[in-house]
Amino acid sequence: MGPSSFVFHGISLGLVAVCNGYVETVIGVAGERVTLPCGYSVKTYGVTDTCWGRGEVPYSKCSKMVVSTEGDKVTYRQSDRYKLLGRVRKGNVSLTIINATEADTGIYGCRVEVPGLFNDLKYNVLLLIGRAPVVVTGPPVSITGKPQSERAYWDSHTGTTDWDGSIGTLVQMQA
Incomplete structure (x- = not known):
């Protein structure tokens, strides 16, 4: 790593x-x-x-x-x-x-x-x-507006690909 x-x-x-x-x-x-x-x-x-x-x-x-x-x-x-x-x-x-x-x-x-x-x-x-967390309706979305999986959301926001789902559901946080 x-x-x-x-x-x-x-x-x-x-x-x-x-x-x-x-x-x-x-x-x-x-x-x-x-x-x-x-x-x-x-x-x-x-x-x-x-x-x-x-x-x-x-x-x-x-x-x-x-x-x-x-x-x-x-x-x-x-x-x-x-x-x-x-x-x-x-x-x-x-x-x-x-x-x-x-x-x-x-x-x-x-x-x-x-x-x-x-x-x-x-x-x-x-x-x-x-x-x-901010209440968000629907799944997280990419810049293009297409739905993202939790893993894709994790990867795009952390720059890593090592999420194994063990930390629970990811949510969008307040800025």
Whole structure:
């Protein structure tokens, strides 16, 4: 994946490949809850310590930590807005942000601590939060007025072709 640029509500974000984990993009709406995925196999690693922070996962722990666990217990939460609503004991440590705001936009890092040197699992998620969607009748349309599929709409507005449908229905946002 080479460098590309993505404009969202006037915010230009340079997207680059991250060496210490993949980047997944999650799109949310201000005022709603949004969930950033992270998980691991308890069968393989046992129930282990994890953390979430603002920014890419560093060499150890998490930068600007927002949530951390010891085993299946949450031991630190920066705010009540940050929740682990999945089954932590089963390895689901996805981060849910309640009442998301545009200020929540940015990269978040999840670290799953695995015993041994350099064994930790690291995931980086780019979160984009926009304002409430405009009510649009009919499907998104191209400049020529012909209907576009959601995938074509995604491709034409991001310059990428890697949408897999996993982030839900795309809607036109307010300018």
